[in-house]
Amino acid sequence: MEFKYFDIQGVVEILPRVFGDARGAFFESFSAQKMQDAGIHGQWVQDNQSRSDRGVVRGLHFQKPPFTQAKLVRVAQGRALDVVVDIRRNSPTYGQHVMVELDAERFNMLYVPEGFAHGFTALEDNTLFLYKCTNYYAPQAEGGLLWNDPALGINWGVQNATISAKDQVLPTLANFDSPF
Numbered sequence: 001m002e003f004k005y006f007d008i009q010g011v012v013e014i015l016p017r018v019f020g021d022a023r024g025a026f027f028e029s030f031s032a033q034k035m036q037d038a039g040i041h042g043q044w045v046q047d048n049q050s051r052s053d054r055g056v057v058r059g060l061h062f063q064k065p066p067f068t069q070a071k072l073v074r075v076a077q078g079r080a081l082d083v084v085v086d087i088r089r090n091s092p093t094y095g096q097h098v099m100v101e102l103d104a105e106r107f108n109m110l111y112v113p114e115g116f117a118h119g120f121t122a123l124e125d126n127t128l129f130l131y132k133c134t135n136y137y138a139p140q141a142e143g144g145l146l147w148n149d150p151a152l153g154i155n156w157g158v159q160n161a162t163i164s165a166k167d168q169v170l171p172t173l174a175n176f177d178s179p180f
């Protein structure tokens, strides 16, 4: 298992060892010990899964304190362009993002710490997106940022995104008051 770090403090890409053979492939999708060894701490309490066809954008979402969630995200089928935006007020990289392509060949994963808005676009039909969360769903604490706010400078590679009505009216960075 390899770990890749970014200029934005806290975000970690995890590249598991994938064992291929004539039958297919095997990899460990979660190891509490290996996460601890990598400095990824969290009490993982909820697993989520969504299925999206090519061109769907979900995000950019987070849950406000005290229901903040760290997430460990991966793709079990298909491919996704995953984006995390630093919304920690005092961070030197506030408003900056990390973008990582997640796929079901390398089975790479991304650790999204608390204090980040998270979203992704599906690059293929039937993309199965799985993630572990360190807090339970709290709809009353949901927050978000507008996915295509020019101030975020995110190149999603999608022209006419399929996106929820809720996500279309999320605030821009200029009109956003971060709770982190």
Ligand SMILES: Cc1cn([C@H]2C[C@H](O)[C@@H](COP(=O)(O)OP(=O)(O)O[C@H]3O[C@H](C)C(=O)[C@H](O)[C@H]3O)O2)c(=O)[nH]c1=O
Pocket (backbone or CB within 6 Å): 048, 050, 058, 059, 061, 062, 118, 119, 120, 136, 137, 164
């Ligand atoms: C997140 C969530 C949703 N739901 C219900 C609420 C809605 O009736 C339905 C769809 O929810 P939503 O449109 O918020 O789903 P996404 O747009 O995929 O939301 C996720 O998208 C981005 C990528 C994230 O990182 C978040 O974890 C999460 O917000 O599932 C639940 O019952 N439990 C949950 O934990």
